[in-house]
Each structure stands twice: as structure tokens, then as C-alpha cells.
Amino acid sequence: MNIDRVREYCMQMAHATESLQWGDDLVFKIGGKMFAALVLEPAPIWLSFQCTPEEFAELTERPGIIPAPYSARYYWVALETHEALSSSELERLLRDSYQMVLEKLPRKTRQALAQAASPKSKVKSTNKRRPRRKAR
Numbered sequence: 001m002n003i004d005r006v007r008e009y010c011m012q013m014a015h016a017t018e019s020l021q022w023g024d025d026l027v028f029k030i031g032g033k034m035f036a037a038l039v040l041e042p043a044p045i046w047l048s049f050q051c052t053p054e055e056f057a058e059l060t061e062r063p064g065i066i067p068a069p070y071s072a073r074y075y076w077v078a079l080e081t082h083e084a085l086s087s088s089e090l091e092r093l094l095r096d097s098y099q100m101v102l103e104k105l106p107r108k109t110r111q112a113l114a115q116a117a118s119p120k121s122k123v124k125s126t127n128k129r130r131p132r133r134k135a136r
Helices: 002-011 053-059 087-104 107-117
Strands: 016-021 024-028 033-039 048-052 064-066 076-079
Touching: 002 016, 002 024, 002 033, 002 087, 024 087, 033 087, 048 087, 053 076
Parallel strands: none
Antiparallel strands: 016 024, 024 033, 033 048, 048 076, 064 076
8 A cells, every 4th residue: 555545545534634744754643643654764763653552562573563753652654664564454454543532532522523514403403592580
């Protein structure tokens, strides 16, 4: 899977955003929290993302996959080569990373994202106050 395909896949996820950070790294976020990072300039690493502790242990045993610099303690892995994972496996891992980050967002943020996704209600609120009765 190449950089363009990863970008296209990540941006298909609901409410995913992208921004350039740390120079030329394309960072994908949900609710302001990062779930994947693509390195756009030639570098030893081309993609990193979060995974479960079990997957972290398994993936870092494979050739071409290392603990992500600066974020390995949060179970992020970094891919050194495009061939380290198959396209289908990479898509699943990116989707899982997105889902893990989404689930860790504060409830209020998740509710705001859900409301933004649902169609706007056309029913207007008639929030008129009734006059209070006088106490006798």
C-alpha cells in the first residue's frame, strides 16, 4: 500500500481529519487525537499507528516493523517498508487504531461527533415559558 492509498483510506473514516505536523508528517486524527502518521519525505519510517499491547508485541517481532520512536510506550508501531504488511492487514490495523482512539475520546466529544453525523432535526423547539401562577 502506498502513501496515497493510506491517505485515501484514513480519510474515508468518519470525522477523520488530516494535518501537517513536525515538518512534513501527515497526521490523521479523530476528535483532535492522532490515530496514524505518514512521513511524506524519505525517512527510515514511512507510517506509524497505534495498536493493542498484544499486537504491538507480535508486530515488532516482524521484519520491517519497529516500536515507533517517542510513542512506543503507548503501543505505537512504525513501518520501515511498504511490504511489511499486506494491504488488507494494514487497513485492518489502521481501522483498529482509529477505533481505539475514538473509544478513548471523552464522552462529550464522542457525542458531538455523533450529532454532527446524524441528520439535523427539522422540528423547531417551542421552548416558551408558561407564566407562573401567583401563590395564594
